[in-house]
Amino acid sequence: MKAIKYISHLAFTSSLILLFGCGQSSSTTQVETEEPVVQTPVEEPPAEPEPVITTASVYAIGDVLLHDSVYNAARVNDGFDFDSSFERVAPILERADVAIANQESMIGGSEIGLSSYPAFNSPFEIGDALQRAGIDLVTTANNHTLDRGVRAIENSINHWNEIGMPYTGSFLSEEDKANIRTLTANEISFSFLAYTYGTNGVIPKQPYHVNYIDLEQMRPEIEKAEQTTDLTVVSLHFGTEYETLPNESQTELTQKLADLGVDIIIGHHPHVLQPPKMLEGVDGNQTFVVYSLGNFLSGQQGDDRNTGGIIGIDVVKTTEDDVSTFELKNPMFYPTFTQKSSEGYYEVVPLKSAKPELFSPVSNHMSQWLPELTIEQ
Numbered sequence: 001m002k003a004i005k006y007i008s009h010l011a012f013t014s015s016l017i018l019l020f021g022c023g024q025s026s027s028t029t030q031v032e033t034e035e036p037v038v039q040t041p042v043e044e045p046p047a048e049p050e051p052v053i054t055t056a057s058v059y060a061i062g063d064v065l066l067h068d069s070v071y072n073a074a075r076v077n078d079g080f081d082f083d084s085s086f087e088r089v090a091p092i093l094e095r096a097d098v099a100i101a102n103q104e105s106m107i108g109g110s111e112i113g114l115s116s117y118p119a120f121n122s123p124f125e126i127g128d129a130l131q132r133a134g135i136d137l138v139t140t141a142n143n144h145t146l147d148r149g150v151r152a153i154e155n156s157i158n159h160w161n162e163i164g165m166p167y168t169g170s171f172l173s174e175e176d177k178a179n180i181r182t183l184t185a186n187e188i189s190f191s192f193l194a195y196t197y198g199t200n201g202v203i204p205k206q207p208y209h210v211n212y213i214d215l216e217q218m219r220p221e222i223e224k225a226e227q228t229t230d231l232t233v234v235s236l237h238f239g240t241e242y243e244t245l246p247n248e249s250q251t252e253l254t255q256k257l258a259d260l261g262v263d264i265i266i267g268h269h270p271h272v273l274q275p276p277k278m279l280e281g282v283d284g285n286q287t288f289v290v291y292s293l294g295n296f297l298s299g300q301q302g303d304d305r306n307t308g309g310i311i312g313i314d315v316v317k318t319t320e321d322d323v324s325t326f327e328l329k330n331p332m333f334y335p336t337f338t339q340k341s342s343e344g345y346y347e348v349v350p351l352k353s354a355k356p357e358l359f360s361p362v363s364n365h366m367s368q369w370l371p372e373l374t375i376e377q
């Protein structure tokens with residue numbers, strides 16, 4: 001129904017005559033004339049429905065790869081304390097609507113014996129600490145997924161389930177793998193998938209134990225994700241170790257995923273930072289990719305391998321006339337550095353406070369293909 005408003009044209013002509021005597025008497029005469037009231041119906045244009053806009057931020061961190069130096073330094077009386085490791089960066093992760101971590105070493109727990117390079121097994125407590133630091137989902141398709149066999153995979157997944165942490169990339173069963181993990185924030189829904197280039201030559205006992213990068217296997221999962229939720233986030237464990245720029249197979253694969261409609265691609269494995277970029281898919285769609293987030297927490301040595309960070313992107317959903325469109329905005333990077341604290345444990349801290357001389361070169365490196373990238377510190 002159209003809103004019709006009546007506007008009254010009402011005009012008064014007033015005249016006021018004041019007559020003042022000379023201190024003796026005064027009299028006032030007021031003459032008022034009123035014109036007839038004219039009421040004209042004015043049709044307003046139909047009220048434009050206001051578009052509804054919501055925003056959800058997605059943050060991600062790189063490899064959590066626990067060498068023995070890291071877990072031994074985190075030992076406390078009855079287990080391991082990794083909360084201190086994330087204390088300085090947890091406030092950044094907590095402000096994200098969705099925060100993802102790549103748990104590269106499986107968390108098979110102490111009961112099967114902890115181990116370091118080349119076949120990792122990590123304590124459960126790292127998972128608890130990531131969750132307390134604000135992580136909402138972990139990816140577990142890595143070249144180290146099969147390091148300690150089926151037991152480590154099952155123990156890891158049982159622990160993720162116990163603490164209610166969604167995981168993707170390595171699964172307990174076909175059914176578990178077919179259940180694509182989703183999260184919804186501010187009425188924006190996300191699907192999460194994760195794949196690795198390989199598993200150091202170890203053959204999986206079951207195909208669902210780890211997801212490999214294989215476009216034919218990935219395509220149906222991506223298509224299902226695209227149909228199920230608003231956005232698809234794919235983690236890729238790929239690239240050449242210690243290379244600071246993506247290789248051709250990385251850029252080719254990410255473009256193919258952009259063409260399939262994938263919205264956000266989080267890369268890791270090179271142990272060093274590779275820059276983010278905005279790709280355009282075949283349908284003109286945007287795809288935000290970061291080729292490598294480096295190490296977030298590890299026992300590797302060297303400034304480049306201890307430099308990592310938190311990448312962030314805002315998803316803006318605009319709904320008008322029951323049609324929703326999505327935009328990727330405000331890319332952000334918060335560089336971090338892993339160092340040994342004065343008390344001996346490993347901690348992830350802002351790069352600027354640990355290595356101020358690296359802040360500018362790292363900022364330039366990360367924004368080379370994305371000048372609008374905001375570097376925070």
Ligand SMILES: [Zn+2]
Pocket residue numbers: 104142143144237268269270
């Ligand atoms: Zn790796």
